[in-house]
Structure formats: C-alpha cells, structure tokens
Amino acid sequence: MTNTLKIDALVVGGGIAGMQASLDLADQGYQVALVEKNPSVGGMMAGLSKVFPTLDCCSCITTPKMSAVAHHANISLMTYSEVQSVMGNEGDYQVRVMKKPRYVIEDECSGCRSCEMVCPLDLPDYDNEYGRGAHRVIYVPFSTAVPQKALIDIDNCIYCGKCLKACTTNAIDFAQQPEYVNIETTSIVLATGYKTTPYDAKKEYGGGRLRNVVHGMMVERLLAPTGAYGRQLRPSDGRQPDNIAYVQCAGSRDLTLGVDYCSRVCCMYAIKQAMLLAGALPMADITIYYMDIRAFGKGYEQFYENAKAMGIQFVKGKVARITEDENQNPILRVELIDQNSRVVERKHDLAVLSVGMLPGFDPNSMYGVPVDKDGFIKAPNPNISPTLTMREGIFATGTATGPMDIVDSIITAGAVAAEAAAYIQSHNGHRQLVAEQTERSVTHA
Amino acid sequence: MPEKDESQAKPREEPRIGVYVCNCGGNIGNVVACDNVARVLGKLPNVVTSHSHMFMCSDPGQNLIIDDIKEKGVNRVVIGACSLFLHEQTFRSAVERAGLNPYLYYHVGLREQVSWVHHDNPKEATDKATRMMMGGIAKARYMRPLEPVRLDAGKHALVIGGGVAGLRSALDIARRGLQVTLIEKSHYLGGHMAQWERVFPTHQKARVLLKELIERVLAEPNITIHTGAQVVRTQGYVGNFQIKIRQEPRGVHGAFPNEQEAVAVCPIKQRREFDYGLSTRKAIYRAYNGCVPESLVIDWENCTKCGECVKVAPEGMINLNEEAREFDLKVGAVVLATGFKPYEPLYGEMGWKEFPEVITLAQLHRLLDDEGPSDGKFYWNGHPVRDVAIIHCVGSRQIEGVHRPQPDGNVNNYCSRVCCTASMSMAALIRQKAPDAKVYDIYEDIRTYGRGHEDYYRNAGKEQVTFLRYFAEEIPEVMRADESADRPLLVKVKDHLTWGETIELPVDLVVLATGMMPNPVDDLIGMFKVSPGNDRFLLEVHPKLRPVETAVNGIVLAGTAQGPMNIQESCAAAGAAASKVAALLIQGEVELEPFVAVVDPERCNGSGKCIEHCPQEEALTLETFTENGRTFQRAVVTPANCNGCGVCAGVCPNRAIDVAGWRLDEFEAMVEAITDEIPAMEGAI
Amino acid sequence: MTITDKEAAQKRTAMLADLRKERREKVEHAQSLLKGQQAVRKTLSRVMQGEPRSIPEIAAATNLPPHEVLWHITAMKKYGEVVEDGMDEDFAFYLYRLAKEPIHE
Ligand SMILES: Cc1cc2nc3c(=O)[nH]c(=O)nc-3n(C[C@H](O)[C@H](O)[C@H](O)COP(=O)(O)OP(=O)(O)OC[C@H]3O[C@@H](n4cnc5c(N)ncnc54)[C@H](O)[C@@H]3O)c2cc1C
C-alpha cells in the first residue's frame, strides 16, 4: 500500500531538535512530516533523568513536546519509519518512507500492555536501558513513549499466541508488511542527532569488560525515576555505590580515538549527575577527574560552583587506565596535571566514563549532504547561517550539526525553522500570507 | 470576548470533576504521597474520578484526562503538578482536544509551592497539597467556559539593535513576508562584530562576513532601517505595540569627494570608540571605512559647530543645525537584540590603566587588524611587541569576596563563553605576526567547547604558546618591572600545572581577556516590563521550553542581550526569535488570556469607582446607554487593555464588576475549601 | 465459546503453527532462550520463598553470577513478580522477595 503526502517540510529525526523544528514550522502554518526511525519520538533526551542547568525532570520538558508533535494538526508523525530514497531537485524533493512493521496495527493498539504482561520471554533492553533492564518480546518501548503502541521483536518470538488472546482490540498482525509513503516536499530538515562514543572504544578504560565501569547514559537511567533499577545500583552486584569516579573526556578530545573535538555536554552532565547522586546517596564520595571544566552556558558556572559547594571533588587529571580489584572495584591510574603530572592510583566502587558525542547518521549517500572532518553535517556558513547544509533546500539542526546541549539544540531548531520557512516561502511563490510591500528606505535622517 | 454573565453565583451544569495528581517523576512524588492525595480527593463531592500519575504531562497522562472527559463525562479538570508556567498550555490543549473548553481546567502548583519548599516534611507537605487541591476543586465547581480575547495583530515587527543578531533576525522575519523595522542606536550597522579582525571558527575576516549579511538585509524589501535611533516610549500589548522612536540627526547626507578634507579641517580630536581608544577621530567622522550607512556623521556631543567642515563640503552636504526627529510605529512584536559590552576592568585590576602596556582582548583585535590603528603591525608605543601574556577570565567567573566588585556592587560570576577561543585564535595570530614572540596563556580552564574551537587550542599548543593555570582565589599580579629589566612588565602567577609554583613572566604587553556584560538597557527594561536575570542579561521564560521568549507576550530576545554567545549562537538565537515572531504574527491575529474584567449590566449603576481606581490606561470607560427610553451610564471594559488585576472588583460598591476566570465566588469557595476538614481515609498515612 | 469463536481459535492455532514452521531457526533460538530463562526463574523463585534477600545472597544460594541475578530481578520487578523490601544492615544492598500476587503495573 502506498500513500502520497504533499508537504512543505520533511523533518528527519524525532529528538528534541527535530520535534522543536517541526513544532516551530507547524505553528507557522506549514505542513510537516516528522520521520523517526525508532518506535517512539524523543531521541536521547527521552532517556535522561534531570537536566542541567535547571535540574528540571527531563520528562517534564520532553514528554509534552512528544505529545505535541503527535497531536499537532499540521504534523504527520511517522515513527518506526525510515527514509528509503530521496529524489528530485532543490525545492521539490520526492522522498520515499518505509514504515517498518511493528506487527501491531498502530490504529488499533490502545497501549494497554495486556499483551506485554502475558508474553513469556524477557529480553535485555538495549535501546532504552543499555542492557541493564528488560522488555518482553512484545512491548511498549517505555512508559512515556509516543506513540504509546506495542511492537514485536519478531526475531525473538516463539508465536505462542498468548498476546493474540490477550489483546482486546485485535491489534496484533503477524503478517504485517512494510508500508510505503511517498512524500513530496519543498524542504528537508535533518535532525538525526548523535550517538555516544562507544564506551569500549578506549580499551584502557575497560568499558564493556569491567562490570563497574559504566557510561553517562547508564547513569542517567540509574537516576531516572523510570530507570530499570529505579535505584542507584552498581551493575556487578546491585550494591549502592559510595565512592564514585567520573572520567571526563572519555572519547572526546582524544586523538587516539580520532575524536579531536570537545563534546560540549559531558562536563555539565557529569556535574549534574554528581549532584543528583550526592542527593540520592548522601554518604557517597564523588570525584570528577577532568582536564578543563567547560561550564560555559547561561547559568552553568553557578551550577559548577554549587557542585563544588556540595562537596563534589574536582581533580585535574588525566585517567590513563582502569583496572579492577577482586571485588570488582575499579582502580584508576591518574596523572595529576595539577601536580606536575604525578601518577597515582585511586580505588572507587563505580567508575563512570563521560562519553562524548558522535554523529548519529551520515546523510551523504541518501541526501547528498556532505559531512565535515568531524563527521557532523558540514555547514557552508557556520557563523551567519548555522543551519544551512551544502545542499539547497536541505537544512540541519541539533546535534546532527555538532555536539550541543538541549538548550542549544532547541535554539538551533528555532533557527532551522526560520531558515526553512523562508525557503519554503520563496519557493512556494509567496502562496502564504504576504505582507504588503512598503517602500524600502534606509534613513539617515 | 469573555462571556456575558447571567448568573453570577450558580454554575449551570452539574460539575463532574476529574482530579489528577502528578508525581513529576519523583519531584513531587518523593515528598507528597500522591496516591493518597488522589484517593482522599476522590471522596469529595462532584469528583468523578481521581488519579495519581508519574508524568501527567506525558502523552499517556494527557490521554487519561481525555478519556475521562470523553468516557466519564468529566467537565471540570483539576491538575496538581509542576508550575503552571511550565505546562498550563500543555494541559489546556489536551482538555481542548477532548472537546472541553480549555478554561474549565485549573492548575495547582504542587512542585514549586509544595514539594520543593517542604521536602523536609513529607507529612505536612502532603497535607498542604491536599488542601491546595481541595481549593482547586472548589474553584472548579464555579468555573465557567471562557473564550480567549482575539485581536488583530500588526504584521510588522520591530527589531531593536543592529548587531549581527538584530540583522539576522530582521532578515529571517522579513523573508517570512512580514514587515520589519530595525533600529540601531549607533550610526552604523553590525555591532561588535565589525571590530574583530578575524572570527572563529572559520578564521574569516569578520567585516567580510558582516558585509554579506548587511547586503542581504538591505536587499530585503520588507525591512526598513533607522540608525541613530532609539525607543523613547511604548504602549500597548502583543499584536499592537505603539512605539515612539527618536532618531538623532546624522548631520551629513551621502558621500562626497573631498570628505577627507572636511574631516581634516575639524579641530576637535576625540578618543575613537571603535578602536577602544587606541586611536583618535574628529567630531566629523566615520566609525570605520566601509561601514553601513557609509556617510560621515557628526559627533554632536563634541562638535562646536565651528562650521569648518561645512565650508569645504559641497553645498547642502553637511547640516549642523539638523534636528532630531520622532516618529511612531505600530508593531505586533518586538525583538530585543541590544547586545553586549565588553567588561571594563577596574583601575589597577591586573594593572589596567595603571600601566599603559595592559590592554584588553578587544583592543588586541584592533591592534592586529590590518585596517586598525597600527595597520596590523604588532607594535606598542612605537616598538615591536615581543613577549605577551594573555590572562583569561577577567570580568568573568568572578567570585564574591575574592574579586573586587564593580561600582554597582556586582561581580560577574558567569563564564563569558567566547574569550577562550577568541584568545586562542589571537595567540596564534600573534605568533604569525611576530614569530619570535613568546606568548604566555594564563587560564583557569580552557573552554574551547564549540565545533572547531578545539582546533584553535591545539593550534596554540603547536604555535608554542606556553600555558599556565591559575585558580580564581589566586589572581595573577601584573607589576612594573625594574628599570634595568628589558621588559616593562612582570606577571606573577601561581601556576598549578607545576606544583603551584609562583612564576614570574617578563613581558612587553599584557592582554586581559575581558568578558561580556549586557549593554545597559534599563530604559527598555522599564518600558517593555521585561526582566533581567541575576547576571543582569535579559531573562528568558524558560531556558528549554521558551528559550527566546520573555515573560511579556510578543517581546522576544536575540543574541548577546540574553547572555554571552558567539556569532554563530547569536545568529541561531536570532533565527529562533524570528520563528517565534512569525508564528505569532503570520495569522494577523493574536489571542490574549480571557482573564479580564466583566461588568454585570444588571448591577452596574455607573458609579465610576472602578474607573477611578483602574491602574491601566483605557481599560475601563463610562459610557452612556439608552434603553427603553431610559438613559444611564455603565462601565465598559476594553479587554485588550485590561490586565485582570481585579482592583475594580475590590472597589465596586455593587459587586457589579468581576474578573473572568477569577471571580469572587470562586475565591470564596477556594478559601473555604482550603481551610476545610480533610476527608478521613482508612489506611491513609 | 460460540462456533465462530472456536473456528477463529482453530484458525489462529494453525496460523501460529505455520509461522513457527516457516521461521523455525529463529523460533528455536527464542525457545532456547525461554527455556534458559524459565530454569533461572525457577531457581530464583525457590531461593526467594522466605525472607527478603540481597543480590549477593541470592547469587550465593543459586550459584549464579550476581550481575545475572540482578538482571533477572530487575526484569521480574518490572513485571511485578518481585518486589523490593527494605535494605540490609549496612545499607549497601536492597532486599527483594517474590510478590505475593504478581501486580500488573
Ligand atoms: C549522558 C548524557 C547526559 C546528558 N544530559 C544533558 C542535560 O542534562 N542537559 C542538556 O541540556 N543536555 C544533556 N545531554 C545532551 C542531550 O542529550 C542532547 O543535547 C540532545 O538530546 C540532542 O537532541 P537531538 O534532537 O539533536 O538528537 P537526538 O536526541 O539524538 O535525536 C535524534 C533523533 O533522530 C533519530 N534518527 C537518527 N537518524 C535517523 C534517520 N536516518 N532517520 C530517522 N530518524 C533518525 C534518532 O533515532 C533520534 O530519535 C546529555 C547527553 C548525554 C550523552
């Protein structure tokens, strides 16, 4: 089955940047389609606990936006969908989108999760809990997912039929096939986001090998009220940690990994997590090993000062290696930059790698949009027009254009909406409301 | 228009109230026993259903409300959650989607008003939450459907400030088909960007980039620009601001061939602001060559009107008797893009003003500029500069009690965000211009955070810049070197890259990487009733939810008026501001809250008391009516001008005027309910 | 059950059988996962009959690695089969026990 959709803007990627860009375009009266490859919108932000610098609960910021994109009259939301091909010319793109089969009919599913409750097999939840939690073979991705619809991990299904019986709306369809939607659009906004640097990339740090070496996103899940443990536990044995180390620049500013840039958020999220952990585990010692603390944003320096005042230890040092003792306590070998590079060993019971950001997607082959040497989308005029790409009619926003935090992602989403709107306006022959032109004058009085 | 009211006291349908208590992911739930609160409230009369939920604002949470409205016939909604600033709109739209009037929902703040402030006393907090919710439920019994006030909006925006942010937002708004007026206080466009030699992260010539932007702005038919212009008065509200602009005369009109001569004959010599005093100018001058508008301008403050320039200029070119002019604008929205000013160090702060060899980073930019006062040669006092120390965080990341406060008592405890990369970029430029120079970089943390910024840091290392690290508590000292020394200054630093040793650096020049301060805009703050934050930059409503909007509807922020930003960030913010303006004005209509005064025609006897006490201009008038042959006077509300303060309701002798959505009967019911007995519950904690 | 319901049920059973046949390899793999899980859960349920216990205690009693126990307990907690019940004396570990009646969210 194939449908055709005529729109003004196609937004690819439903993280905070893509959602905000969609809303800002739709609020101006433009028709938008938002395509997200995952079963829910929200992106990385949906997995965070509380967010710096305001310490708002992250869900309070993101879930309403998730809901808004699903309900906005001018937005067609396509989750669990991927762009298959992009054809046509500047200002007139033909895009083919595949909706992957959920094996659950979206319009029928009420999200009641009766199916999930009767499904017999638990699988590690890699997508949302980094393997620390579980979901069933048929499942709703997470409690605040939008849409709140089940899907089946078909490769792990034994076809026992329990879900079929439990479903009250006959929504399950094992024979479901991919559906295709043809989209004709004036503009495209790439908001394909980031992924974190793999925490096992730097072998010396033991990520993936040492059980109590975790990464920043895992700690977000430890701190989130909806996280798998619902507690702050270390993965090896479920103990509450009481001596936690943060290793900054684990996968950023590191030429050996080919990531020579700063990932911009890790200082702040480490400080944030340290404060939240200190709140949840008042007895715990927390040390942050860093090269430079980059608390540059509005209100960020004060946030850093608050953390110091709370007793979080900041040690200027480069962690060279992490090993573990017989109780699986990580032992950090640290070069203390502040002390003429003296090398010491420090024992902790949980080590967090402050992993950085890598581009989430390379749009070159599909969209003809090249990336820069850092792998993020190349900007022809980064100072004045930060959301342009090398291809006319295609724009980029959020972390697809380089590491940034939520505030900056939201700002660039507003900017991309302005840039795309102006493009659509000129392309669609001022078919929208055009203000009467008045005589232009630069007055010098 | 708000509904005409027939029955002041009685709601007209049986209230069926849905009650929802949000845990806010633990923000509320970890203190307030939300499940219990919901259960207790479920027992109150008219409450049809009562829930507690992890995240009411999430889609599942909203669907709960929608389902209850559709399936359980709920016709009043009371939600206890975070602050209504955050999610009132979210819940209103959910209620509306279910087919209910969005004003039949009331929001109780259980986070800011309860859980956050009483986190040390969960029991009392739970009690307070319950009572506040009881108040909300009592109000809900009296709530009536309301309609927002809809008004025509001018499809015209005013941008204040012609720096890169103002230019960029003007362009984005105009490209959307709206009219834009841009006013700039100085006599040229571009703001600070025009002063920089090269800009990171592209290492492009700043004025080349700027020129491209200005040309695009000039080519845009929807934009009108006034330089030398400032706002002097404002009135009105979103969609309909009336603004009076005052434009200082330029005195010179257009270019003429012997301009140089006209300048040369001027007897007045002044410090050239554009070069931060590194050069001088006349009282007839041009900010810099190539500026827009490009004609010369008279410095009225210092011009003695001697007329020498007039004599040499072609007839009519220069008018020293030109008057300022004032004119009115009607606009739907305003963008504040008033920018920043560099921090001015205090006398003696790291040698500032005490030693002439101490300059700021902004001055260094001018010094290294090919078109600057020394034609880009790295000379100071006529001698080539050899060794330089750059000191970071001057006027940024200050600590109370450690740093000397400014005259107004403030210290700048924020990071200025651009100085690190700007310093790295300049350090490398120095090494290019003076390959033998030693450059010392004295920092706290190097914050080259942005895309491409780290390259500048690495490059500085490659250029053999020497780094030293100080702690804020131990500010480096700059002093005069011995007569015999061959470097005039000595910088003393306790360096934490080498065991905290104190190191003395003999240098020719000290560069203070001064941070950013907001441009002083107290007048605009007063006129538009926007607020500055603790850092004195203009304050947004919420850094994530509404990052470029102010608390005043229709007034948005762009660029460094809001906080330190680089050019890229200023332009992104400007685009975001333009998006908000476009969304607001493109329909030609704005909606205002319906919480405005309403007059009960039965009771109003035209006493005029309300008008006497109304603090708003033109919100209330006394009008004469004739009905059935009887002529009488009655108060009439102009909703657009009413801010719903309720003073009128307090002074009316006949209880004939009230505020829609906040009527006296609602208040009375709330007060009574809050002090009421909490229903008993088995098993309640 | 009416006739049509019965027919539908039969049809469903046949369809599922067909699917299992068609995707034999994957189904067999999933079935082996399920068997493994059932075996672990049985052991866990056995040792968790009495007082609430910590992850290391359960691990010691079952001879399973503690991180694996933690994963299973986490899963069982999510689906209401296990509940958290207090902490150990040192406030280092949470204690878990079987839910009296599996609560469904
Ligand atoms: C551990 C950690 C903690 C953090 N904490 C904070 C914090 O406290 N405060 C803060 O401000 N920031 C924080 N951040 C940063 C924050 O996560 C990001 O700034 C933000 O999520 C970026 O949003 P985005 O929309 O650009 O990208 P993403 O969230 O990555 O969204 C991109 C979306 O696009 C989708 N997508 C990708 N490719 C395609 C494709 N080809 N087709 C369709 N869809 C596609 C993805 O599935 C995803 O949903 C943190 C980051 C980390 C790693």
Ligand SMILES: Cc1cc2nc3c(=O)[nH]c(=O)nc-3n(C[C@H](O)[C@H](O)[C@H](O)COP(=O)(O)OP(=O)(O)OC[C@H]3O[C@@H](n4cnc5c(N)ncnc54)[C@H](O)[C@@H]3O)c2cc1C
């Ligand atoms: C030393 C230094 C070096 C820098 N180097 C770089 C760099 O290399 N790369 C980079 O990206 N960024 C750099 N920056 C930052 C950059 O200068 C700013 O991001 C940018 O100039 C901000 O633009 P703006 O429009 O917000 O403010 P401004 O440039 O300050 O413009 C504001 C404008 O508003 C006008 N105005 C003020 N008040 C009023 C009023 N009441 N009415 C009307 N008009 C008014 C002002 O006259 C001014 O023209 C540097 C900053 C400094 C201090």
